[in-house]
Amino acid sequence: MSSPKAGKTAPKAKAGKAGKPAKAAKPAKPAKVKAEAHAGVAAGALVGEDKVHFVKAIWEGVPSSKAKAKGDKPNADKAKTAKAKAEKAPKVEILRKISAPARVEARQTAESKQALALVAALEAKFEAGELEVLTPEATQALVGVICKIYGANQESGNKYPLLSGRAAVTGTDAMITCSALLKAVDLQVFELGMWQSWSGV
């Protein structure tokens, strides 16, 4: 009887062992197992170095086509980045060129030099507070001759501004002098306006 018992028990025990799959009970590192299984199945036909590359590709992933292009053409990539940089860099656009104001170059005469020396002397005395540096007769004579010379030059086409940029004559000075000039030649302001509109001066 013992033998059939033993015979009975033995297959039970075997069945019990077989029903408990030890590896299946421990689900440790499922990803690795899966990957190995993948590699095992797919790399079955591969041998040696190819197999290593294949497993590596499974673990690390396959590089994309863009990445391949980067790796294959480093110079082209550099050129692209340089081009992009150049596009980003601000461009210089010349909007306007403004030239320095033209200077009137004229032939120097002895009288001009004397006049400039006289003006310097008069300015110095005026700055010192000497208002009567010129007598009325001298002032009238100077203004008169300057009016004639300036008017004749303008009419002959030799046009230049009456005052230079550094004369520092105020608007009030100019209006007082203009008013006195008009009065001296018996002209009204409206006549000046009329003449300006007719002549275009």
Next chain:
Amino acid sequence: MAEQFVGKASEFKDGDRQIVRIGEHEIGIFRHEGEFYAYSNFCLHQGGPACEGLTIARVEERLRPDKTSMGLHFTNDMNFVCPWHGYEYDMKTGEHVSNRKLKLRKYDVVQKGNDVYVVA
């Protein structure tokens, strides 16, 4: 900030100006007494073209000890004037002449041989 080529020094006569756009910056470049100066072309007052107006010597009113006027005089310092409303700036510093706290943005100008660069 990078050096941007703006022209040849030989193309700038003394007193000449050039208005350039570098990216978002509009800049006026002056040559005055052999030196280059570059300022923002946007007036601090109302955004007018600050660098495109008259260049004029600074006007001073000299006073006697009793504070009476000796008249107006031009100094040797040069200013430039915004053509819109007459804001006047110092050529060498870009400061507004009557309120030195107001100052146009100044750009460095580098001259390498005959080439002129603005750092912007």
